[in-house]
Structures are given as structure tokens and as C-alpha cells.
Amino acid sequence: MTTPTVLVSGTDARRWMLLGALSLLLAALVLFMRDLEPLFRDAFPDLDTPVYVRETFLQLTLDHIVLVLVSSAISVSVGVAAAVFVTRRMGREFEPLVSALSAIGQTFPPAAVLAIVVPLAGFGFTPTIVALTLYGLLPVVQNTIAGLGTVPPAALEAARGTGMSRWQILFRVELPLAMRVIIAGVRVSVIINIGTATIGSTVGAKSLGTPIIAGLVGDNIAYVIQGAVVVGLLAIVTDLAFERLERRFTFGAQAGGGAGA
């Protein structure tokens, strides 16, 4: 593979182009997978049905995106709110335990969490959302606390000096300054959820993992490749998009990157 070299070393424009090109490739694969049938028939002459057709890839991709989007939206809103609470005076007492928990919780394997939560809550879409949301919370909470912690006291002092209220300071000073680290947490959370949603097809939630599992169970490597390439591209495109977003919130002093994340 030669493309990934561009991921880091390229200039901004080249990265935007890479993001655009991969997005187009993803869209083309999702929309026209069935038209690749001759190609797969050539590569796997032994298979009766070389392209997964039980559902369209468009439908599977949308299902996958809905799973990730709904769970991430809840994770981000709850996680940021919780982190803001434990960094205020009122909730400060909870901060050490919440930080410790979000670190310990991330050592739990996502697949194991999915496997425990989903059967307890009944199989299918909603329980999978619950599992993804729970797991997705942890990096968001951790990074939001870390990000709010990096806000220089001088900036807070200055904001107070200009007569801003506590809410104004939170929304106009603290959150914007912490945004890059928060987005880094959301990025980790979303990428993990894209992966876990793939396994969600083993607990009755339709996703891009469905053709992969169907292929593994039915000994149809073509299905496996189709699902894996589409979901892999989806993850890479999402990751690149987040990388672009993070870049937008990088201020001069943070350009070195890495701190707090």
C-alpha cells in the first residue's frame, strides 16, 4: 500500500484530496458493489453468489452509520456534560473517581462489553446502541476532563476580569480552548464504535459486519472482502475527517500535538 504514506507527510491540500478521493471510492463501492460481480466471479469462480445481495450495501452502510451516529451523539452529549460537571466546583469531588473509572473502563474489551450488555438487554438494534453508547462515553469523558484541564489559568483569570459569567467562560473560553482534545476523544470513541458496530451483527444488529459474518459462516470469502473493504474505508474516511476537524481547532501553542490525548 502506498497511499497511507500521504496520510501524515502530505500537505493540507493533499490530505483534503486524499479524504475526497477515499470518500468517492467509498461512495462508489457502496452504490455499485453489485456491478463488480464479474470481477468477483473471476476471482472466486467456485462461488455461486460472488456478491452479497441479501441487503444492498447502501442499506447496510446506512444501518451502520445510524448505529454509530446515534450512540456517538448520546456518548458525546452525556460524556461532555459529565466531564463539565466534575470540573466545576460543585462536582469536583467526583473528578478523581470519574477519571479513574473512565481509564479502567477502557481496559474492558469492547467486544466483551457488547457480548454482556446486549443479551441482558435483549438482542437487536437498541441494545447494541446501549453497548456502543456506554463504551463510547469513556474516551469522551477522559479527553474532555483532560482538555478542560489544559486551559491556562491566566485565560480564565482574564475572562473573569472582563466580567464574563461562569456559563460564558465555559462556552466562550474553556470549551473552545479544550476543543481539540475533546475532538480527539470523540475521534477515538467513534472509531471504536465503527469497529464494535461491525461485531454488532453477531448480536442481531444489521451493519457492515453482516456480510463479513455471513461470509465467514458460509465460507464465502468474497462476502468477507466486500464487507471488510467497505467498513475499513468507512473507518479510514471518518478518521481522516476527524483529523481535518482537529486541525481546525489547533492553536499555535498546541501545534506540537499529543498533549493530554
Place this chain on the structure above:
Amino acid sequence: MPDTSPEDGAEGGGRIVANRVLMTLLVAGLLGVVLLPFASMAPNRLVSGQPVGLLEALLPWQWGALLVLAGTMTLAALRRPLARTPARLLVLAAALPFLLLVMYGGGDYATRAVAEAGSPAARVSLGAAFWILVFAPVLVALDAFLRLNAGMPAKIGYTLLMAGGVAALFWAGVFHDLSIMREYLNQRDVFAAQLLAHLGLVSAALVPTLLIGLPLGLLVRRKAKARGPLFGLLNFFQTIPSIALFGLLVAPLSALGEAVPVLGAMGVSGIGAAPAIIALILYSLLPVVRNTYAGFAGVPASTIEAARGMGLTRRQVLWQVEVPLALPVILSGLRIVTVQAIGLTVVAALIGAGGLGTFIFQGLGQYAIDLVLLGAIPTIVLAVAADFFLQILVTLSKPEGSA
């Protein structure tokens, strides 16, 4: 750590409660016990279980003792009569017997319920309230330790005491009649084999990862130009969902195994351990390379300069100065990948590599929750234990005097 005294400021007023975190945990535990079942009991495997409450499940002395311990902790959460440090020590002293008593109570209920039902087919599984009562004392103890600012040895000792107590209950056969243990006893040999397979896959991936990753980390330190592309490539692998990467390796490896019979005979095929180990290595490289690089980059140039000045050779500087100083960061990388690999190996069961994930996916396929738990709980325990021990290693590797 900036959080030396979390309740500073909050403790200043004239409130009755001194430790709101502890109080919140106690109230949450109480609510859980009131609202949720402690266990569920089914006459046989086919019937779904009936919920059983805490008071119904436990003997009076058991819930009475739990109540006393909970009362003690409530007392410790108040501003009076105890001072901060005695209150925290009291909490630690109460949390341990609380945890063990809850676990003993759960197992003991199963034994009595199965005996009463008079049929070995009766199945008792633990409910949400049980799990809440298991996690609550752990969190309570964690909070107490965070407040005490206790040293590492105290934390390790307490954790080992908790783990040892739970292990002793297992050893004594307290959980014998729980449905998950029945499942385990049915599959004892398979379980041991899959546990070994799981650990084998993780080690088979970590050894080559270190052999490749450590030199790569050193290399990108010297060659700044290679850094960006290499990190980009490795990040690219980390981004791909595990099952997709496992799946993508199935096709080329099965082709390879067929094309080169020698490799095929050695076990290289699309399904099984080979694609799993390769995928695990690809996932594990980034944290190892990144932390090796960061560890060496963090060694102050002046330290190296001084060592050279003392007449050490380049090789001596590397082994006697740079490696010891970089070690904690490198070991943190190892900690990340070990925990990650234990989790990812679960998914490898889907491509026939074996491991504890086998029980999870079998269980999910048969709607057999005990079988799922038989795979999932040991995996979580393995991951948390690996994290714990490697964290100790990281701490031990830090040179004296540094934080």
C-alpha cells in the same frame, strides 16, 4: 497529580455529608437493591428465570451483616464523628468484607435454591443487584484510595487481598451451583484449552511485535523523515475495524497456504491462528513504535552528553543511560498493546483462531447467556489483571526520584 485533596472547597461548608462520592455510591447501591433482582431462578434451562430479591435470596444474618457494613460506610461518609483519615480507613476495612459477603451470599443462595428445587436441572443466575453490590465496594475502595493518596504498595496489597478473597471463595466451591459455573464444569477441559489458546495468541503476537517495534522505534528516532509515513501507515491499521482486518487477511493467507504447500502444512491458512496473529501484530505495532520513539526522545540531550563526557561508548550510553530512562514509556506502550490484544483476540474466534471468544460467539448463536459470560468475564478479568500488573511494572521501572 493535581487532585491531592478532591474535597477541598466542597468540604468547607457546614454540610452533614463530608464525602458526597461515597454517599452517592451508597445511595445508588441501595436503589439498585430495591429496584433490581439479586438473582434469577429457573426450574430448568428451557424456562426463563424468575427474579429473586435480595431479602428473599440471602439469609437474615447475611443481609443483616451487609446492612451493618453499609451502615458503617454511611457513617464514614458523614462529617462527624470521624476525622478524614480514620473514616477512609474504616471504609477500606468495610468494603472488603462487604464484597466477599455479597459474593458468598450469591453462591450460597444458588446452593440452597438448587437443593430446595431438588433437581440438578435448576438454574440460578445472578441479577443486576448482585453486580451492583459487587462493583459498589470496589468503587468505594477506589475512591478511598484516591482520597488517601496512598502509595502503590498499599493499593497493590489491598487489590491482591480482594482478588485473593474472591479466589478463595472460588476455591472453596461456593459458586458451584450457579449456572455459569455449571457451564464451566461442563466445559472444564475446553475452557482450559481456549484460555491457553487465548494467551497463546496474545503472546504469539506480542513477541514479534516487540522484535519489530522496538528497533523501528529506535530507527524513526534517528531518521526523522521516516517518522510521519510510518506512523501514518501504522495508524491506518489501527483504524480498520478488527473483524475487517481479520477478514481481509483470510483471503491472501488461504491463497498462500494453498500455493505454498510447505506453509500450508505449517498451519498457514485463511482460517485459524495465522491471520489472527498477523492482524494482532499490525494492531500492536503503533503503540509500541510510538512509545519506544517517545521514550528515547524524552531522554534529555544533556544527560547523553554528560554520559559521553564520562567516557562511555555509544553502546554503553544506549544500554546504561538511554534504555533505563526510556523504559517506563516503552513499558506503558506494552501495557496498552497487551490489554488491546487480549480484547481483540476475542474477535479472532470468528475466524476460527479459538480463544475465549469462542464461548462468546457460540453463546450468542445459541442464546445461551451463561456461555457468553463464560467467555466474556474471564476476558475482562484477564485484561484488567494484565493492565494492573503492567502498571506495577511501569511504576517499578521509573527511576527513583521521578514521579
